[in-house]
Amino acid sequence: MSLRLLPRPRSLALSRAAVSFPPPLALQFTLKARPQERFLRELFQHHGLLAEARELPVELGECLGLAWGRGPFQGILLEAKRALDRIETRWPEQAYAVEIAPHAVAAASRGAAGLFYAVQTLLQLRGRDGSWPYGSIADAPALGWRGLLWDVSRGQVPTLELLKTLVDLLASLKLNLLTFNLEHTFAYARHPAIGRGHDPLTPGEVRELVDYARPRQVEVVPAQQSLGHLDHVLKLPEYRRLAYDPQALWSLDPARPESYRLLEDLYEELIPCFDSSFFNVCCDEPFDLARRYEASRFEGKSFAQVYLDHLLRLKSILDRHGKTMMVWGDMLLAHPELLAQIPRDVIVLDWQYGSGALEGPEHYRQTVAPIAAAGLRFLTCTCTWNLMKIFTNLDVLAQNHRAFIPEGIARGSIGNIVTHWGDLGHMSLLGPTLPALALAAEWSWAGRERSQADVDRAYSWAMFGDGEGRVAKLMRKLHGVNRILAGPAGLGDVGFLVFFDEPLAGDLIRGVPDPGAKAAELRALADQAHAELQELLAREGKNLRWLRDLELPIAQVRVLAAKLSLLARFQADYPGLPQAAPEVVEEVLTGLAQGFRELPALIQEAAATLERRWLDQAKRSDLDLNLARYGRLIQACSRRAEQLEKILQDYRSGVPLPPLAQVIAAPEFAEFRFDALAEMGVKHLLVKAGA
Numbered sequence: 001m002s003l004r005l006l007p008r009p010r011s012l013a014l015s016r017a018a019v020s021f022p023p024p025l026a027l028q029f030t031l032k033a034r035p036q037e038r039f040l041r042e043l044f045q046h047h048g049l050l051a052e053a054r055e056l057p058v059e060l061g062e063c064l065g066l067a068w069g070r071g072p073f074q075g076i077l078l079e080a081k082r083a084l085d086r087i088e089t090r091w092p093e094q095a096y097a098v099e100i101a102p103h104a105v106a107a108a109s110r111g112a113a114g115l116f117y118a119v120q121t122l123l124q125l126r127g128r129d130g131s132w133p134y135g136s137i138a139d140a141p142a143l144g145w146r147g148l149l150w151d152v153s154r155g156q157v158p159t160l161e162l163l164k165t166l167v168d169l170l171a172s173l174k175l176n177l178l179t180f181n182l183e184h185t186f187a188y189a190r191h192p193a194i195g196r197g198h199d200p201l202t203p204g205e206v207r208e209l210v211d212y213a214r215p216r217q218v219e220v221v222p223a224q225q226s227l228g229h230l231d232h233v234l235k236l237p238e239y240r241r242l243a244y245d246p247q248a249l250w251s252l253d254p255a256r257p258e259s260y261r262l263l264e265d266l267y268e269e270l271i272p273c274f275d276s277s278f279f280n281v282c283c284d285e286p287f288d289l290a291r292r293y294e295a296s297r298f299e300g301k302s303f304a305q306v307y308l309d310h311l312l313r314l315k316s317i318l319d320r321h322g323k324t325m326m327v328w329g330d331m332l333l334a335h336p337e338l339l340a341q342i343p344r345d346v347i348v349l350d351w352q353y354g355s356g357a358l359e360g361p362e363h364y365r366q367t368v369a370p371i372a373a374a375g376l377r378f379l380t381c382t383c384t385w386n387l388m389k390i391f392t393n394l395d396v397l398a399q400n401h402r403a404f405i406p407e408g409i410a411r412g413s414i415g416n417i418v419t420h421w422g423d424l425g426h427m428s429l430l431g432p433t434l435p436a437l438a439l440a441a442e443w444s445w446a447g448r449e450r451s452q453a454d455v456d457r458a459y460s461w462a463m464f465g466d467g468e469g470r471v472a473k474l475m476r477k478l479h480g481v482n483r484i485l486a487g488p489a490g491l492g493d494v495g496f497l498v499f500f501d502e503p504l505a506g507d508l509i510r511g512v513p514d515p516g517a518k519a520a521e522l523r524a525l526a527d528q529a530h531a532e533l534q535e536l537l538a539r540e541g542k543n544l545r546w547l548r549d550l551e552l553p554i555a556q557v558r559v560l561a562a563k564l565s566l567l568a569r570f571q572a573d574y575p576g577l578p579q580a581a582p583e584v585v586e587e588v589l590t591g592l593a594q595g596f597r598e599l600p601a602l603i604q605e606a607a608a609t610l611e612r613r614w615l616d617q618a619k620r621s622d623l624d625l626n627l628a629r630y631g632r633l634i635q636a637c638s639r640r641a642e643q644l645e646k647i648l649q650d651y652r653s654g655v656p657l658p659p660l661a662q663v664i665a666a667p668e669f670a671e672f673r674f675d676a677l678a679e680m681g682v683k684h685l686l687v688k689a690g691a
Helices: 031-046 076-084 112-123 158-170 203-216 257-274 286-293 303-320 330-334 336-340 362-374 394-410 429-446 452-464 472-486 494-500 514-539 544-548 550-581 584-619 625-651 658-665 667-672 676-680
Strands: 011-019 026-029 065-070 098-099 102-107 132-137 147-153 177-181 219-221 277-281 325-329 347-351 377-384 413-421
Touching: 026 031, 031 065, 031 112, 031 362, 065 112, 065 257, 065 514, 076 098, 076 102, 076 132, 076 584, 098 112, 102 112, 112 132, 132 347, 132 550, 147 158, 147 336, 147 429, 147 472, 158 177, 158 203, 177 413, 177 625, 257 277, 257 303, 257 336, 277 347, 286 658, 325 330, 325 544, 330 336, 330 347, 330 362, 336 377, 347 362, 362 377, 362 394, 377 394, 377 429, 394 413, 394 429, 394 472, 413 429, 429 452, 429 544, 452 544, 472 494, 472 514, 494 625, 514 544, 514 550, 514 625, 544 584, 658 667
Parallel strands: 147 177, 147 413, 177 219, 277 325, 325 347, 347 377, 377 413
Antiparallel strands: 011 132, 026 065, 065 102, 098 102, 098 132
16 A cells, blocks of 8 residues: 555555444544644545544644544544654654554644645545555655746646646645746736737736645745746837847846836736745846857946846845745856855755756766855756657656755755746646656655656556556556657657658658658557557546546657658658659659648647647647647648659659659758757857857
């Protein structure tokens, strides 16, 4: 039974023998726990654990307690209290102890969060038959803050209903922080042009979400871009004058007082909607400012000094509102002299995601160590590893968490945030992201090694009600696309780039070795995954909406298989056509053209799946930008069919077949070659001025 707990408790002793509690039952709270009673009683009822309310004569001093079952409760509550007193932790408010006996279940904690987490553990422990194992649990987190960042500025703006469901999931995994990457997707009353046309989050939605999250011990934290990553804002006519580089339109100009008036306006609208004490000013990746810096515009100051001045001005705004400033750490680490100069109450967010090299702790130590040595509070920030991917790279994901979070814990980190970025339209849905949430929850709470097979079984049960671990096995099967189309494991991978690239002329697709064999592997993967998904959807479970999200990578893998199959046929058959008999030329060119005529149906099916699954969890926002990419790929296939049909028509008229290279590199296909950096809108930023 312990294998299915996520995250794994610090200490547990559970028997294989199980206990059930026939009615009549009572659910009782100590005096200190009364403020949580109404919410926790509703939570018990929601999970079918009905009980009458009774007075609980036992008190636990300053500790909180609850008991459920037939009673008596005094002895079991005191035993839970003694177990709680033995726990040593940096985060006492989140610690708890649970006792399960034949007559009752009891929990004790030092704070509201701990009591809530005790209940979450009890709910996970409960079997399908309603029974619990006998035993004891004493638990506390390795890190105080354990969270998720959702990038809502580059594609998906989730609906309020989805966000509430997500908060429930985070809370069940003892994740206690949810933050959004905001640039232009908040409905600012003073600056309505910024969010117009992007289905932004509204103040009312955020306030309702914050209220919903509070009793579930999830803190919702604003993260407003405040230097770079402001291209959507700076492209608007009203704000172009605030850009540091009028061509790049990426970073605010710190030399302009109006830049700070704008930021203060945005902050003053955001802060009343969030009750968190934290505010992330971001300030990461100011590409144009850093790469094209002109000291003459800042009275001869260095970039580092201007960056520090900028942070201090933002901090002064937040200080007036009683907020603690968070900032991404990349610029501080690029200019390490700043670590000693920023105020000690600033929290640094150290984002390091690793790569296909599967770096170990020593890699992450290079950034964690100088931040810790400077005496600054910090959080490590890992990655979901599904940005610009057909499916999450589970190997790199696991190593990023396994190597980075413990290194942070060893050097005093106060938390971890797993980041769910949306570059290039945020086409990765939430379902394939859930293995990342599982790992983040496990490592940031337990802080120590646990076998991947154990984690897989645990999240299959905790997230999907799958006691056999079949969901995790399906996820691992879909991860196979990263093996079949292996390449440099960057944040964007081979499979994703090949998917959108021009079918014959794309640089990456032409570099795929043995495309026919790869196509066969991918086709088999898609068929097997589809069959397994249908079986899982037909069974009793929970969070099926996120299981259905796996329909998208399956549809995309089918497209990849068809594209590579066509490429293999073209590469194998076309070079020999000049020497072939006319009937062979007819057969080959007709077959290839027909293949390109049929491929758009598979692409359209994938696009329709994206639209259906997207709208199940997000506002329309920038969905149409993604659908346009699918449309462009469909157009490329149609053009290839027309090209091959024209070649055949000319051949029938006596015109020689054009050389292979000429067919591939025909100029009319240049517009369909996929350039990820250009699509992301950052290619122009990564070139130094004058280069």
